[in-house]
Amino acid sequence: MNRRKFVKNLSYASALGYLNTLPISAMFSQEVFRLTILHTNDVHSRLDPFPMDGSRNAGQGGAAKRAALIDTIRAEGNQVLLLDSGDIFQGTPYFNMFGGEIEMKVMSDMGYDAATIGNHDFDAGIEGLKKQMPHANFPFVISNYVLEDTPLHDSILPYKTWQYGNIKIGIYGLGIELRGLVPESLYGNTVYQDPIQAAKKHEKILSEELGCHYVICLSHLGYQYRGNKISDVILANQTQHTDLILGGHTHTFMDEPRVEKNLNDHPVIINQTGWAGILLGRIDLFFEKGKVRKAQKGGNLLIR
Amino acid sequence: MTYRSIYLSFSLALLLFSACRTTYFASRTQVAYERISEAHIESDDEVNHLLAPYRQKMNAKMDKEIGYLDTILIKERPESSIGNWLADMLLEEAQRNSPDSIDFAVQNYGGIRVTSLASGPITIGDVYEVMPFDNMISILTADGRGVQEFMDHMAKGRGWPISRGIQYKIKNGKAIEVMSNGRVLEPYKTYRFAVPDYIAGGGSGSFFLKRHQRQDLNLLIRDAFITHIMRDTDQGFHQYASKEGRIINLTYE
Numbered sequence: 001m002n003r004r005k006f007v008k009n010l011s012y013a014s015a016l017g018y019l020n021t022l023p024i025s026a027m028f029s030q031e032v033f034r035l036t037i038l039h040t041n042d043v044h045s046r047l048d049p050f051p052m053d054g055s056r057n058a059g060q061g062g063a064a065k066r067a068a069l070i071d072t073i074r075a076e077g078n079q080v081l082l083l084d085s086g087d088i089f090q091g092t093p094y095f096n097m098f099g100g101e102i103e104m105k106v107m108s109d110m111g112y113d114a115a116t117i118g119n120h121d122f123d124a125g126i127e128g129l130k131k132q133m134p135h136a137n138f139p140f141v142i143s144n145y146v147l148e149d150t151p152l153h154d155s156i157l158p159y160k161t162w163q164y165g166n167i168k169i170g171i172y173g174l175g176i177e178l179r180g181l182v183p184e185s186l187y188g189n190t191v192y193q194d195p196i197q198a199a200k201k202h203e204k205i206l207s208e209e210l211g212c213h214y215v216i217c218l219s220h221l222g223y224q225y226r227g228n229k230i231s232d233v234i235l236a237n238q239t240q241h242t243d244l245i246l247g248g249h250t251h252t253f254m255d256e257p258r259v260e261k262n263l264n265d266h267p268v269i270i271n272q273t274g275w276a277g278i279l280l281g282r283i284d285l286f287f288e289k290g291k292v293r294k295a296q297k298g299g300n301l302l303i304r
Numbered sequence: 305m306t307y308r309s310i311y312l313s314f315s316l317a318l319l320l321f322s323a324c325r326t327t328y329f330a331s332r333t334q335v336a337y338e339r340i341s342e343a344h345i346e347s348d349d350e351v352n353h354l355l356a357p358y359r360q361k362m363n364a365k366m367d368k369e370i371g372y373l374d375t376i377l378i379k380e381r382p383e384s385s386i387g388n389w390l391a392d393m394l395l396e397e398a399q400r401n402s403p404d405s406i407d408f409a410v411q412n413y414g415g416i417r418v419t420s421l422a423s424g425p426i427t428i429g430d431v432y433e434v435m436p437f438d439n440m441i442s443i444l445t446a447d448g449r450g451v452q453e454f455m456d457h458m459a460k461g462r463g464w465p466i467s468r469g470i471q472y473k474i475k476n477g478k479a480i481e482v483m484s485n486g487r488v489l490e491p492y493k494t495y496r497f498a499v500p501d502y503i504a505g506g507g508s509g510s511f512f513l514k515r516h517q518r519q520d521l522n523l524l525i526r527d528a529f530i531t532h533i534m535r536d537t538d539q540g541f542h543q544y545a546s547k548e549g550r551i552i553n554l555t556y557e
Contacts, residue, residue, distance in 0.1 A: 031331070031332070032328070033328070047355055047358075047359075048355070048359065049340075049341065053422075056419070059341050060339075060340065060341040061340050061341065062340060062341070062347070063351050063355065064347035064348045064349075064351040064352045064355070065340050065341070065345045065346070065347050065348070066340050067348035067350070067351040068345050068346050068347060068348040069338055069340060069345050071348065072345075090436060090437065090438075091417075091436050092432075092433075092436065093362050093365070093366050093429060093432045093436075094358060094362060095436075096432060096436065096438075097358075097361065097362050097365065098358055098362075102354065102355065102358045105354055106351055106354055106355065109350055109351055109354060110351070120437075123437070123438055166328060167328050180505055180506040180507065180511065180514075181507065183440075183501060183502075183505065213327060213328040213329060213330075214329075214330055243330065254337070256335070257335050269333060269335075271335065273337060277340060278339070278340060278341070279337045279338060279339055279340065280337075280338040280340060281335075281336075281337060281338075282335065282336040282337070282338055283333060283334070283335050284332075284333070284334040284335075285330040285332075285333055286330060286331055286332040286333070286334070287328045287329065287330055287331070288328065288329060288330075288331040289326065289327070289328050290326065290327075290329070291326050291327075301332075301333045301334075301335065302332065302333070302334040302335070
């Protein structure tokens with residue numbers, strides 16, 4: 001994939017043809033804060049680079065290089081939120097042999113701030129996942145799995161917030177339906193609930209009750225499907241306060257983020273970074289203070 | 305002014321106020337995809353240190369040679385040498401662990417996680433790379449119509465690996481001339497076939513399989529393959545597989 005450089009006008013005012021509705025007050029405001037979001041998904045225990053065997057991904061990825069890259073970005077001095085959208089486990093013998101312990105240790109060392117749970121994170125059973133939790137120094141967020149009758153009942157958060165000065169960021173997690181995807185014996189008494197209902201409930205808590213200025217969904221639903229199976233694209237269309245969906249499951253490599261309209265016709269950004277830790281997604285948010293209609297949230301999108 | 309209209313104008317004011325309040329918002333968003341393999345990125349020593357003891361233990365187990373492969377095996381559709389190799393092993397190991405006769409086995413295409421397997425010594429790590437997922441063997445019982453439905457699903461997917469004991473042709477996304485052990489599929493005859501439990505449970509769009517009678521062998525497919533290869537090696541056999549015309553796609557020929 002080539003690095004591409006272009007600017008995409010994301011402000012839906014212009015996308016919808018209402019070119020002159022940019023609030024005057026926004027013109028006088030200025031950027032007060034920059035947040036760098038780094039994200040991965042579906043790393044699938046790929047701790048070492050793919051072996052140099054002439055295959056397509058030979059030499060790609062690797063946790064030690066990812067850690068160094070993250071450090072370089074942290075050294076730029078901006079606040080960094082490091083996130084993962086699930087399927088941390090399964091795919092190399094590291095997982096088969098050590099059950100996910102080293103994946104958790106390495107992510108903790110890199111300073112991950114939160115992750116959600118993917119279907120393959122149940123591959124050593126729900127007890128197997130619970131057993132690795134002490135090796136993770138970051139929380140797991142998921143809002144549509146009821147885990148009360150499982151060993152994970154005290155290990156998972158539905159959402160989490162971060163405060164940076166005046167600016168508050170909220171994150172909630174969404175998991176894929178496990179039935180038919182993961183053997184029941186592995187997910188145990190986990191109860192899957194409708195992701196859209198869970199999203200609506202938690203984005204509202206984050207945005208309205210807790211006053212978050214920006215709401216992120218860590219999703220393992222999958223980018224998009226034929227038919228009406230719930231996906232990140234459908235989720236974006238059905239929500240009202242979610243600004244960014246960091247997805248996974250479908251191992252989708254993207255040339256640019258997808259921008260969808262939410263229920264209020266406001267833009268929602270959907271991003272995913274393929275799989276196996278080949279890429280690190282980077283999203284820089286530039287916050288302004290000002291009087292603004294929610295329609296202007298998102299502003300200009302630059303892809304580089 | 306009635307209470308009703310006071311309430312109305314109050315909520316209107318509130319609406320206007322909330323739509324245009326002073327707040328913080330992301331006015332610009334900048335996105336990049338950073339490629340991890342790029343040469344200028346150094347490896348982080350701390351992470352390498354963390355990994356080292358695990359890597360050492362892993363390699364000690366995974367580098368163990370358990371057999372010998374006489375030819376390179378390729379993953380392709382509709383039929384492939386690696387698919388035939390794996391599906392035949394699945395059939396043999398399912399049969400070995402089931403008292404009733406099994407007619408054939410199916411391995412889902414997506415369950416094979418390598419594009420090829422080089423000839424030469426086979427290590428335990430090779431088998432893990434081919435099949436990292438902890439799928440177990442399930443045995444399904446269905447009549448010929450149920451088998452036809454499954455074959456149609458595979459034809460739609462441009463061909464999944466099948467073992468000896470079954471063959472079909474693909475025409476316009478349908479399976480035609482389905483034969484089992486040399487005989488035309490009979491709609492009301494009962495067939496028994498081995499599949500990964502993932503498929504028996506409806507995975508990869510196989511939801512229609514869920515209505516069939518199912519028996520789960522508590523046996524990981526990967527472990528069954530390792531056992532199979534080691535047994536062959538003990539008896540002096542190498543591994544070998546080729547395409548045999550089990551699946552023929554008429555649409556593209």
